[in-house]
Each structure stands twice: as structure tokens, then as C-alpha cells.
Amino acid sequence: MNDLTLTRREFLQAAGALVVQASGLLAMGDAAAQAAAPVIVGPHPSALDTWVRIAADGMVTVNSGKMDCGQGLDLAYAQIVADELDVALDRVQVTLGDTRLSPNQGGGSGSTGLRMGARPLRNAAAEARRLLVESAAARLSVAADALDVDNGRVFVKADPARGVTYAELVGGRNFAAPLKWNNAVGNGMDAVGQARPKDPSQYKIVGKGFKRKDIADKVMAREHYTAHIRPANLLHARAVRPAVAGAQPLAVDAASIAGIAGAKHFVKGGFVAVVAETEWDAIRASRALKVTWSDVQGPFAGGEDKVFDYIRAARPTAANAIPMFGGKKDFDPKPTLDALAASKKVVEADYECAFQSHARIAPSCGVADVRGDKAEIWADTQKPHFLRDGIAKFLGLQVANVQVKWMHGAGSYGRSDADEAPYEAALLSREFGRPVRMQWSREEGTAWDPKAPAGIISMKAGLDEAGNVTGWLFKAKGFNGWDVRFTGESPEHTLVGMLTGHRKWNAYNFNTPEESYRFPKHVHWWETVPPYLQEASPMRTAHLRAPQEMQTRFGQECFIDEVAAAAGMDPVAFRLKHLTDEREIAVVKAAAEKMGWQPRTARAGGGKLMTGRGIALHSGYQSYAAVACEVEVNKSTGRIWVKKVVIGHDCGMMVNPIGVRAALEGQIMQGISRALYEEVHFDDKRVTSVDWQTYRIASMDDMPAEVELVLINRPDKPIGGAGEPAIVCFPAAIANAVADATGVRIRRYPMVPERVKKLLA
Amino acid sequence: MPQYTLNIDGAKRVVNARADEPLLYTLTDTLKMKGPKFGCGVAQCGTCTVLVDGAPVRACVTPVSSLGKKPIRTLDGLEKNGKPHPVQVAFVEEQAAQCGYCANGWIMHSVALLEKNPKAGEAQIRKGLAGVQCRCGTHIAILRAVKRAGETMAKA
Ligand code: FES
Ligand code: FES
Numbered sequence: 001m002n003d004l005t006l007t008r009r010e011f012l013q014a015a016g017a018l019v020v021q022a023s024g025l026l027a028m029g030d031a032a033a034q035a036a037a038p039v040i041v042g043p044h045p046s047a048l049d050t051w052v053r054i055a056a057d058g059m060v061t062v063n064s065g066k067m068d069c070g071q072g073l074d075l076a077y078a079q080i081v082a083d084e085l086d087v088a089l090d091r092v093q094v095t096l097g098d099t100r101l102s103p104n105q106g107g108g109s110g111s112t113g114l115r116m117g118a119r120p121l122r123n124a125a126a127e128a129r130r131l132l133v134e135s136a137a138a139r140l141s142v143a144a145d146a147l148d149v150d151n152g153r154v155f156v157k158a159d160p161a162r163g164v165t166y167a168e169l170v171g172g173r174n175f176a177a178p179l180k181w182n183n184a185v186g187n188g189m190d191a192v193g194q195a196r197p198k199d200p201s202q203y204k205i206v207g208k209g210f211k212r213k214d215i216a217d218k219v220m221a222r223e224h225y226t227a228h229i230r231p232a233n234l235l236h237a238r239a240v241r242p243a244v245a246g247a248q249p250l251a252v253d254a255a256s257i258a259g260i261a262g263a264k265h266f267v268k269g270g271f272v273a274v275v276a277e278t279e280w281d282a283i284r285a286s287r288a289l290k291v292t293w294s295d296v297q298g299p300f301a302g303g304e305d306k307v308f309d310y311i312r313a314a315r316p317t318a319a320n321a322i323p324m325f326g327g328k329k330d331f332d333p334k335p336t337l338d339a340l341a342a343s344k345k346v347v348e349a350d351y352e353c354a355f356q357s358h359a360r361i362a363p364s365c366g367v368a369d370v371r372g373d374k375a376e377i378w379a380d381t382q383k384p385h386f387l388r389d390g391i392a393k394f395l396g397l398q399v400a401n402v403q404v405k406w407m408h409g410a411g412s413y414g415r416s417d418a419d420e421a422p423y424e425a426a427l428l429s430r431e432f433g434r435p436v437r438m439q440w441s442r443e444e445g446t447a448w449d450p451k452a453p454a455g456i457i458s459m460k461a462g463l464d465e466a467g468n469v470t471g472w473l474f475k476a477k478g479f480n481g482w483d484v485r486f487t488g489e490s491p492e493h494t495l496v497g498m499l500t501g502h503r504k505w506n507a508y509n510f511n512t513p514e515e516s517y518r519f520p521k522h523v524h525w526w527e528t529v530p531p532y533l534q535e536a537s538p539m540r541t542a543h544l545r546a547p548q549e550m551q552t553r554f555g556q557e558c559f560i561d562e563v564a565a566a567a568g569m570d571p572v573a574f575r576l577k578h579l580t581d582e583r584e585i586a587v588v589k590a591a592a593e594k595m596g597w598q599p600r601t602a603r604a605g606g607g608k609l610m611t612g613r614g615i616a617l618h619s620g621y622q623s624y625a626a627v628a629c630e631v632e633v634n635k636s637t638g639r640i641w642v643k644k645v646v647i648g649h650d651c652g653m654m655v656n657p658i659g660v661r662a663a664l665e666g667q668i669m670q671g672i673s674r675a676l677y678e679e680v681h682f683d684d685k686r687v688t689s690v691d692w693q694t695y696r697i698a699s700m701d702d703m704p705a706e707v708e709l710v711l712i713n714r715p716d717k718p719i720g721g722a723g724e725p726a727i728v729c730f731p732a733a734i735a736n737a738v739a740d741a742t743g744v745r746i747r748r749y750p751m752v753p754e755r756v757k758k759l760l761a
Numbered sequence: 762m763p764q765y766t767l768n769i770d771g772a773k774r775v776v777n778a779r780a781d782e783p784l785l786y787t788l789t790d791t792l793k794m795k796g797p798k799f800g801c802g803v804a805q806c807g808t809c810t811v812l813v814d815g816a817p818v819r820a821c822v823t824p825v826s827s828l829g830k831k832p833i834r835t836l837d838g839l840e841k842n843g844k845p846h847p848v849q850v851a852f853v854e855e856q857a858a859q860c861g862y863c864a865n866g867w868i869m870h871s872v873a874l875l876e877k878n879p880k881a882g883e884a885q886i887r888k889g890l891a892g893v894q895c896r897c898g899t900h901i902a903i904l905r906a907v908k909r910a911g912e913t914m915a916k917a
Contacts, residue, residue, distance in 0.1 A: 069859065070858065070899075212856060216853045219858060219861065221795040221796035225795075225798070227798060278791075279786045281779075361806065361860070411859055442801040442805075665898070670896075691803050
């Protein structure tokens with residue numbers, strides 16, 4: 001895997017896929033669809049062999065353009081393919097995110113790994129089975145419907161001794177069979193053959209719990225992470241950033257690193273870096289290099305203390321009604337405002353959400369080997385194919401000449417810094433004519449990664465005499481959700497791209513997830529505010545796990561509790577009164593029951609150590625989650641301990657319950673972390689969150705004493721994403737529990753101890 | 762560049778390094794070892810942890826020149842005669858890794874803790890592992906794994 005050249009197996013795969021590409025194209029849809037089809041570089045989605053291959057020894061290889069950062073996507077794919085093909089699970093191996101072997105399925109994003117990414121694999125496996133059974137029918141001279149398959153062997157139902165194995169049928173050749181591609185590139189990519197996938201009721205492997213295999217490699221020090229890629233003749237690189245955001249390098253004193261043998265510096269536009277023969281020398285050179293930076297005023301007027309004032313006062317750059325994608329929507333707040341004005345009682349509140357960092361456990365790392373007009377990239381990117389396209393554009397190379405190999409890396413939960421170092425490594429490798437490994441520092445990993453935007457969620461509701469809701473108003477106003485895109489498909493979506501003259505795109509979005517509750521008169525919209533610094537900002541924003549949903553749901557799910565209180569109702573009862581979707585109702589009920597939820601309206605706690613419980617609901621990604629929790633609040637320290645967590649969860653057809661549990665446990669700790677601690681600190685000149693002391697995350701100490709997961713399996717429903725809906729609930733569920741415990745409503749997250757202490761004093 | 766003879770996982774390794782080079786880079790860059798990893802470089806996360814004289818040490822801030830002949834144990838050397846360490850076995854059993862980048866820190870700290878006291882209770886484990894960071898939020902599975910490893914080691 002560490003080699004610069006393809007291994008024999010990979011090479012055979014890549015070559016095979018190209019051969020089949022031609023035959024795949026022949027049978028593609030109608031002429032019009034063909035004319036509209038985007039150009040595919042690399043393995044073609046309309047070739048069966050792109051997705052599934054069977055080797056001479058019967059091993060099944062599955063290629064996917066997605067990636068995994070520890071959720072076990074490859075295992076879930078293997079389960080699906082094994083079931084469709086009727087082979088044993090351990091006969092299936094999955095390769096992910098290698099642009100030489102797979103088409104662009106969009107990489108990792110939006111919990112699409114299974115719910116969208118599995119579709120072409122499932123279809124291809126079904127088609128492969130159909131073809132194999134047909135060929136067995138010919139070989140055994142029986143009708144195809146007289147045959148069945150078990151463990152990779154096709155046999156005659158009436159005479160099971162007569163049969164032939166897949167390996168014998170395939171004989172090491174390609175399928176050379178076409179699929180019909182839907183002309184989509186990215187998450188929506190699909191391809192179908194003549195066979196229909198099995199009905200889920202026939203699945204034997206899907207739905208059962210299996211353990212991941214990559215964990216052994218990871219804990220036995222065998223796994224290759226990007227950080228381990230060190231080709232021969234490697235140069236190590238580090239970047240040098242200005243102390244004041246937005247400052248430009250005016251002069252660089254080469255003599256300042258002359259004492260470090262082999263160290264060299266590089267400047268292009270606003271990007272400054274050093275390279276050296278050893279990693280330690282690269283670090284030393286980055287510290288020693290004297291750069292004269294332009295004298296700029298800090299861009300972050302007032303720093304973090306004034307961020308919400310800034311948002312309130314700012315003129316919007318864009319506004320839109322509720323749906324996150326799909327163009328501009330008209331909205332008319334007047335009927336809602338009129339209804340509110342006529343209400344007996346009006347409740348309103350603002351909720352504030354701080355900037356958060358992706359802060360990966362290891363900052364960005366990328367290795368590039370650019371030789372002439374070709375480039376090879378190793379990266380723990382979430383989007384290998386988009387990274388390939390972007391680096392090709394950045395260096396002016398043909399896309400076909402750039403290869404990206406996705407590697408395991410530090411967990412990435414959205415558009416993190418993962419694509420940054422690979423771009424920088426590519427630029428430096430071309431400059432110095434050697435392979436380059438760029439490693440960001442901890443400081444860069446929190447101070448210069450793309451951020452989740454800060455925002456204010458304003459809520460207003462009216463109640464009539466009977467305590468019924470008369471009108472519901474939701475408005476999100478915050479920093480743009482995507483100063484850089486969630487794909488690094490083009491240089492302007494990276495820091496180094498902007499630093500070298502690629503101008504930031506101008507697209508705006510804050511996003512508001514559809515609400516679960518149905519009220520007669522309601523209006524929802526968002527507004528974005530201008531960035532502090534237009535280009536190359538350390539506070540540029542991008543998707544962070546469940547983008548802007550945590551912010552908006554914090555407002556919505558806290559406010560529903562506040563309205564319930566105003567109506568004199570228990571929060572669970574009030575939610576159930578206004579929910580219509582049976583799956584939402586089911587997860588709320590499941591969580592409340594498991595929690596032993598006792599209806600009440602008055603607060604419970606008192607004294608120094610106060611306890612209370614809260615709940616929040618989120619649905620999205622074709623999944624549903626209700627999180628109930630019990631907290632203990634220490635009045636004298638302001639510390640919130642989430643003592644118990646219960647999740648009611650429905651992600652449709654569950655492929656691997658062990659994987660779903662692991663995903664939920666991870667979301668519990670990351671959810672607690674984002675709810676209680678995570679905020680980007682900055683003054684008017686720079687981001688001051690530079691390490692784990694200045695960007696605090698949850699630790700072992702924050703672990704709940706008790707966790708209960710109620711998994712609702714719905715094999716009749718599509719596979720939903722299990723990586724996002726639950727985490728969204730945490731800030732609201734915790735704030736609701738704190739209000740129950742203390743009678744004090746916290747309307748900002750993170751709920752850091754210092755602030756909580758003040759609010760409780 | 763000065764030369765040092767390090768005692769790593771029971772073997773003598775001769776390396777050239779600057780006196781101030783942190784051990785982490787010697788292990789990863791010069792010796793191409795995979796267990797200890799760079800996470801922060803400022804002794805705040807634990808991904809670089811090795812055991813020196815049996816105690817967890819942050820390799821990212823420990824100069825190679827300070828080690829002398831002291832025995833250094835790493836994740837790469839935990840497996841003995843093809844047998845994984847009970848802590849490694851427990852991490853696999855409990856599936857205690859998402860990205861797994863942090864696993865080195867948790868495992869090495871747990872080895873140090875449990876080899877001294879396999880009967881460590883939950884409170885001691887939580888305290889012993891307080892300085893290790895995990896971004897993916899795998900703590901719940903990790904704690905299960907460490908408890909399981911303790912049980913195995915207490916029986917042995
Ligand atoms: S890398 Fe050494 S403690 Fe983080
Ligand atoms: S498993 Fe990813 S940081 Fe711990």
C-alpha cells in the first residue's frame with residue numbers, strides 16, 4: 001500500500017475496469033441520456049466489473065468511491081454484497097476511495113455511505129448473481145430457475161450434488177457486462193442491471209451484528225495511515241502562518257534557516273512553507289524562518305466576546321426560506337406575525353451557538369508525488385475523487401493523470417482540514433521535484449481548519465386560551481455555512497488555493513432542517529452575515545457533522561420545551577401532541593419509556609448538586625433519533641455531568657447493529673463534547689484556540705454512568721444514515737435537562753462550566 | 762549528527778538524531794514505526810505515548826538524547842511471539858476504535874496502568890486515562906475494553 005506503483009492486484013483491477021468500460025458504454029440507456037452523461041475519468045459506473053469482481057479463487061472484490069473513518073462502512077458493504085451474491089462474508093473484500101479503482105460516488109458526506117453508496121453495489125451484486133446463475137444453467141443444461149446458490153456455488157435444487165462454483169464459472173475473467181448508469185456523479189450515482197436486488201426478508205447476513213476487521217490492524221500498529229506514507233527521497237514540509245490573520249508575507253530571510261542543512265523555503269502569494277530532509281528539521285525550519293508580514297489590522301472586530309452582537313447588527317448577505325437546497329423560496333411572515341399578535345400569550349427566545357472547529361485528533365497530513373505531468377496523492381480526505389479533480393485544476397494537470405489514494409486517517413466529521421495538506425504537498429512536490437509529505441501542526445488543526453458557523457436562532461410562538469399553538473416563527477441568522485464547499489473540487493475551496501489567488505466562491509446557506517411539529521401558522525427562514533475576512537480566513541466555514549442542524553435544532557428543541565412549559569404541559573406529552581410522523585413518535589416514546597420518564601411540569605432539583613432530565617428529537621438522513629438524558633449540575637462549579645443517556649433510534653433497515661451501536665456511542669461522546677465544551681476562541685487578530693487546552697473536548701471524565709440504546713429495526717424501510725441525527729440532539733437535550741434540574745434556561749452552547757456557574761449564581 | 766543507541770522493545774537500535782529531536786520523530790521518521798503517532802506535539806493528547814521504564818511518556822516532547830539506555834516499550838512491540846497483549850485483544854473484542862488514530866495512547870496508558878494493577882476499578886481507570894484524548898468519542902467502548910483487559914490480566 002505504501003508503494004508508489006500499483007500492486008499487481010490493484011493493477012489488474014484497474015486494467016480490467018478499463019477493458020470493460022468500452023463494453024459497458026455500448027449498452028447504456030438511450031441516445032439522449034448518453035449525450036447528457038458527464039465525462040467519467042477512471043473506472044466507469046456502467047461496467048459491472050467496476051463494482052464487483054470475482055477472482056479465480058472465488059474471492060469477491062467490491063470497489064466503492066466512498067471512504068470510512070471508523071464507522072465500518074466497508075463491512076456493511078461486504079454484508080450486502082455477500083447476501084446478494086450468496087457467498088460467505090469472509091469471501092468479500094472491499095476497497096474504498098481509490099480513484100484508480102472506483103468512480104466518484106461523492107466520498108463520505110451526509111450519512112450517505114450506506115443509504116446511497118450501497119445502491120450500485122447491491123444492484124451490481126444482484127446482476128452478477130443473475131449472470132452467474134445463467135451461465136451455470138447453460139453449463140449444467142438446466143433452466144436457471146431450477147438452480148439456487150449457496151456459499152458461492154450454484155447447484156441444482158432437485159439434485160444438490162450437481163453444481164458449479166462461481167470461481168469455476170468466472171475462471172478469472174471479467175464479467176464484461178453492462179449496467180445502466182443513472183448519469184449521476186457523486187452521492188447520487190447509481191447503476192442497475194437486469195436483476196432486481198433481493199427482498200430484505202431474504203437477507204441472512206444483513207441485519208446481523210459483525211465486528212470490524214480494521215480494528216485489529218489499528219490496535220496492532222499495522223494500519224497504514226496517511227501519516228505513515230514515506231516514499232523514498234521524501235521531503236518533509238511544514239507551513240508558516242502569520243500571527244495576524246490576513247497578513248501577507250513581504251519578505252523572507254533565507255539566511256534564517258541556512259543553518260539547517262537541506263532546508264528550503266517556498267513562497268507563493270500568501271502561502272509560506274519550508275521543506276527539509278527530516279521531519280524534525282522541517283519543524284525546526286518552520287520555527288526559525290524569519291518572515292516579514294504586512295501590518296494588518298485584525299479582521300475579527302471585538303473577538304469572540306462580540307460575535308453575537310456582530311451577527312445581530314450585520315446586514316444579511318443572503319436569506320432564504322426553509323429548504324436547505326433547491327433554490328430560492330418565497331415566504332411571507334405576515335400571516336404568522338398576525339396570528340402571534342392576536343395570541344393570548346407570546347413566548348420568544350434567542351439561542352446562540354458558537355463557532356466550532358473540526359479539530360481532528362491529528363491535523364491535516366498529505367503526501368504527494370508530482371512527476372512531470374502526473375501526480376499521485378495519498379490523503380485521508382473524505383472526497384478522494386473531488387480532491388483529484390481539484391488538485392488537477394490547481395496544478396494544471398489532466399484529471400486522468402492525477403490519482404488519489406484514500407488512506408485511513410484521523411477521524412474527519414465533515415469538511416475538515418483533511419484536504420488542505422494534500423493540496424499543499426502537491427504544490428511543493430511540483431516545485432521541488434520530489435515526493436513531499438506535508439503535516440499540519442496542532443495549532444493549524446484548530447486555528448486554521450474550516451469552522452462550523454456561529455449563529456443565533458430566534459424563536460417565537462403564540463398560545464391561545466387553551467394552550468394551543470397559534471403561530472410559530474423560526475429565524476436563523478448566522479455566518480454562512482459554506483465559505484468553502486464540502487468538496488475540495490476546486491482550489492478556491494482550500495486555504496492554499498485562496499492564498500495563491502483563487503478567489504472565494506460566493507454561495508450562501510445557513511440551512512434549517514424541516515421541523516417535526518406541525519403548527520397551523522408557521523414561518524421559517526435563515527439569513528447569513530458577511531465573513532470577518534473574505535479570503536483565506538482561519539474562520540472560513542464549512543460543513544461539520546450534521547451541518548447547521550445542531551445549531552437550528554438547539555433553538556427548535558429547546559424552544560418546544562419552553563412553549564410546553566408556557567402551556568403548562570410535560571415536554572414529552574407536548575411533543576407527542578404535535579407529532580404526526582409515526583416513526584418520530586416511536587423514537588420519542590422509546591426514549592421516554594426506557595428513561596422511565598415521569599410527566600411533570602415543575603423543575604425537580606434543588607441544592608448544590610441538582611439533577612434533571614431532558615429530551616430532544618431530530619430526524620434526517622432517512623433516520624430518526626430521540627435523545628433523553630439525565631444531568632447532574634454542580635452549582636458551585638457550573639459543571640454539567642450527563643449521567644445517563646437513552647437514545648431511541650430508527651435508521652430504517654439496519655445492516656449491522658454492532659455498527660449502529662458504535663456510531664451512536666461515538667455520537668454520545670462527541671455530542672456531549674460539542675454541547676458542553678467546544679468553542680473556537682479568537683481575539684480581534686487571530687484564532688486563539690491552538691491546542692487541546694484552548695479548544696477543549698470531552699474526556700473520559702465526561703462519560704455517562706449509564707447508556708441505553710433502543711434500536712428500532714425496520715427492514716421494510718430504506719437504509720437510513722446513522723451518523724448524524726442523534727448527535728444533533730445533544731445540546732438541546734442537555735439544556736432541557738439543565739432547565740429541569742435548575743429552573744435556569746441556558747440559551748447558548750457550548751454550556752461551559754464558567755458560564756453555567758454565572759447563570760446559576 | 763550525534764548517534765544514540767536506544768533500547769526499544771528489547772532491541773538495540775542505533776540512530777542518528779539531533780540532540781533535541783523528540784523521540785516521536787526518531788520512532789516514526791527514522792525507524793518507520795507505526796504505533797506512536799503525531800497528534801499535537803505539545804503533550805496534550807497521548808497519541809505519541811511510549812512506556813519508558815514502564816511509565817507512560819509523551820514521545821513528542823521527550824528529547825531522544827534524554828533516554829540513555831532506559832527501556833522503551835511501544836505499541837509496535839506489544840505483541841509477543843505472535844500473541845497480542847491482552848489490552849490489544851480487549852480493544853479488538855470491544856471494537857474500541859473508530860478512526861483508531863488515538864488508540865496508541867489509550868492502549869499504552871492502559872498497559873502501564875493494568876500491568877501495575879490489573880484490578881484497577883473504574884474510578885482508577887478513568888483517572889489513569891484522563892489525559893488521553895479521543896475526537897471520535899470512542900470513550901465508552903474504550904472503557905469497556907480496559908475493564909475487560911483488566912479482568913483477563915487479573916486471572917493470568
Ligand atoms: S502528540 Fe504527543 S501528546 Fe499529543
Ligand atoms: S477513535 Fe478517532 S480519535 Fe479516537
